[in-house]
Amino acid sequence: MTSNARSASASSQSLKTNLWKRIYSRVGTYWKGLAVAVLCMAGAAATQPTLAVAMKPLLDEGFSGAKPEYVWQVPIVIIGLIFLRGLCNFFSDYLLAWVANNVLLGVRRDMFEKLLTMPDSEFKKGDTGRLLNRFTVDAGNVTSYATEVITVIVRESLIVLAMIGVLLYMSWELTLIILVTMPISVLISRSFIARMRRINQDTVNMNAELTRAVSEGIDGQRVVKLFDGYAFERNRFSYVSGRLRRFDMRAATSDAAMTPITQVITAIAVAAVIAVALNQANTGTLTVGSFAAFMAALAQIFDPIKRLTKVAGKMQKMLVAAESVFTLVDQPSEPETGTGRFEGRALGRVEFRHVSHRFADAQTDTLSDVTISVEPGQTVALVGRSGSGKTTLVNMLPRFVSPSSGEVLIDGRNIASLDLRALREQLSLVSQDVVLFDDTIAVNVGYGALHDASEDEIMNALAAANLLDFVKALPLGLQTPVGENATRLSGGQRQRLAIARALIKNAPILILDEATSALDNESERQVQASLETLMKGRTTLVIAHRLSTVQNADKIVVMDHGKVVEQGSHSELIARGGAYSALYQMQFRED
Template sequence: MNLFSRKKEVQDGTQSVDRTLWIRLYQRVGQYWVYWLGGFLCILLGSSTQPLMAYLMKPLLDEGFLGAQKSFIWMIPITLILLMMVRGAANFSGAYLMAWVANKVLYSLRKDMFHSLMGLPDQEFQKGDTGRLLNRFTVDANQVTANATEVVTTIAKEVTIIVGIFGMLLFLSWQLTLIILIVFPPAVFVGRFFAKRLRKINRQNIDVNADLTKIIKEGIEGQRVIKMHDGMATEQVRFDNVNASLRQHAMKIATAEAAMSPLTQWIISFSLAAVIAMALYQGSKGVLTVGGFIAFITALGQIFDPVKRLTNIAAKAQRMMMATESVFKLIDTPKETSKDNKTAIVTPDSEIVFDHVSFRFPGVENDTIKGLNFTVKAGQAVAFVGRSGSGKTTLVNMLPRFVDPTGGQILLDGTPLDEFDIGSLRQHIALVGQHVFLFDGSLADNIAYGVNKNVTNEQIMQVLEAANLKSFVESLPQGLATPIGENGAWLSGGQRQRIAIARALLKNAPILILDEATSALDNESEKLVQEALNQLMEGRTTFMIAHRLSTIQNADRILVLDDGKIIEEGTHESLLKSGGLYASLNAIAQKTE
């Protein structure tokens, strides 16, 4: 394949993608076609008045000033007023209806984007692309809807004006109009050249905007780390580089957009000079009257702004298509799926089997988890112990299907987990992780999050008491209604951890995952919470991860992981007697605790 054919293939592919994006976007606009059509007709009505206003110059000069038509004294001013009233009312109505359509499209796009966002697999969020995701909801979505209706209506409006003016020009003098028509092909060529240039720059600009959002977000969330490690200079350099790149792209866009109009106007100015020369010749021959010439020049003068707006709309259309591509990329990202969407039912006799389970992160050569085989019977408490990076958290994350095995399968009562409806499966699992997330709301809202709305304050206070938080909540002026700030910013680490435990207690799920559930508690609070957890674990299937080995001593089974494999298994006492890795980790823990 030669370079030309390969380049043509890329261009054809790009045009195909563009065509698909146009269709998908305007299908959404078409859902509100009645309002869009009403706005479109109003805009056309307002635009049609412009050529008529130019034509008024001919009777005004040829007959009005000469007194040939006395009625023109009042008819022309009244006609002018009526035209302006129609134009103003039509433009207002058109702008309002188009804004209504644009905001409805924005609403539906953001709704679908957020629905898609919440359905993304956990691994998509682990890519650390938060800045780009946020950018799609703010910059890109606004860019799409701000320009979606404007692009079409501007084209329709300006084309209507240009066609109307050309019709008027032909009526006044076809010879002069012919000169104008000769100029249009070069003007179109200039517009297409800059449109391609702007497309490339705008694609790069979207990426840089996402990088800027990411750096600012990291600066806000990591401000303490930055200050403690004297990283302000480093972060300033990162920000300055991206900020400078953003400025360069903005200047490239501004330069291309600014150059497009004057170049087009320079081309048109040559035709204007030729028009004047031809008009003077026709005037000397008596073919063209003064009024006809002034009307022609007035109409010709009115054509420059529509042509300018049409050339500028190409830049907006390119920005819109880049943003549209970004928005639909999020909407089209594959969601979490189940093979059969069976309803998960966990009974008192349910057991979970790990059958040759392996897992490998994308782009990594070796498996993190390597062919694990074990069975967890109903009501058992199983603890996973091992060095950091041994695969403990990855293993328990497979239960709620935050990650899926890349080899083998996990069975619930003989059925693979990926055949259950994900929502149904997760209803039977409660999770308390080492990284607690709380919503910006009240204590009650966070504890009862996702649970039946009929939960009473008494029930919430019961789980708070079990989590050793009752006295703290009772000391607050607003009690359960107390706001806790963004991600529980007004709470201590231990309080945030205990709220997460209370939330799991209230959910009362038959399968419980405790991933460092007491990591942020002091020794006194840990003992009280551990007692509550021991009560909660009775009759429930529990998976525990803990670096504090004292919290898992009562587990029915302890599995010791190393390099993704189970190297030891037993109770606390039996593993200590074996003198293996568990005994070594326990000895280290006793020295540090």
């Protein structure tokens, strides 16, 4: 083995060990319930060999008539043992399910907490299918397999050990045959483990692709219908489903192959046992009852051994799922670089000083040496062609994006020195892509830390957003559900609801990211009127493509290729006849 192969093997082993520790450290949190479950499993396992041991006196003395009381004693004992086993199995299964569901609850809480604090850049990777799959499939697999592995290893191991004890008691010679063949079965099953792990990893990845394909089919169903994308979507879904089927079949083949191989080895062992037993019976060293008890114990030992060999596949599935889950849990959170806070409400002075930025996978800068200052209460519009860096610049204010060089300041304080929550308390956002939650109008308007806003405050915000009459006309008023993605509202209504939410927050700095670009003229006028109410007394940064909406801005900043090429009021820039004037004339002609 080469040094690289040895290093990779050591790394893989270290990863497995770490995953085992992390899984069972969580399971161990509920050690009391687990301990009682193990005791119940031990009780169930103890009943198994007792039934086999009862065969010897039953055959040697019961059927001969030497012990007539066995007629009623043995059936009662059997019923009692079966009842005890069922009771122990019920409580062990219940307690293990309780442990598994509590562990699952904790894992999903940690995953969701991480999801909320992950950097904005992680969500731009477009890995939604994988994220959803981790919550719905992988987390469940980790906990269900973790408790199943405990159940199989503890219960079946106890049964095997008890049965081996019975076998040794009945005949050590016959038991020796069994003990020689058992390791061979274990070694063969180990050869399947590496293959099962690779297949399970491929299955996890393909499950994420399936989730993504279905999710996009749901979200884009109108586009599919209008652009006749049926064949494309069917082919994509068929490809993913076919790959998933092949991976499942490979896993099933590997899993199923262990059974006949184990059965062949078992048949050889049983044949050898019968041959030796017949020889011992002929010499008078083995009675019929002893042989029957031995065979009864032997017949009961193979099922737990088979379950123990097959648990290897479940372990691999558990480890693959755990790796996926803990990859999310271990994702770095948003960098918390400062602890500073504002004394109350910020004034709203915003400065970008020599700011540059380049994305990790980009060849050129998105922003290059940008310097802009905004006084409290001013409205500054950022205009320019798509890709000129406007959104990237504005996203630096809430620290969704960090500058590669330069600094961003609010009231003279570098925002990197501020606590993230304290910083974002001073900011509000209304964007083109309004995000509303599948809840009531009241919940969406008073969303977040202000969820306890009074009904009067919500009504006043809706009135200021020119939406109160619409809400009052609804049968359920404020308690009207908006539907998934607010599908029950028009585009203009969604925008004004977002404006009402921003009004309730009452932050001193407002970001408007193309808030009216996707609306028709009538809706735009209504939303623009609501925005004017919202902008009063606030420092406002506006990203706009329609220059007609920013003519009254205090300052217009024209950007191109990540640089500021012009700054000034509308009249100043028109008079200058530069880049802004060219953009304005072009839009005027189009209109």
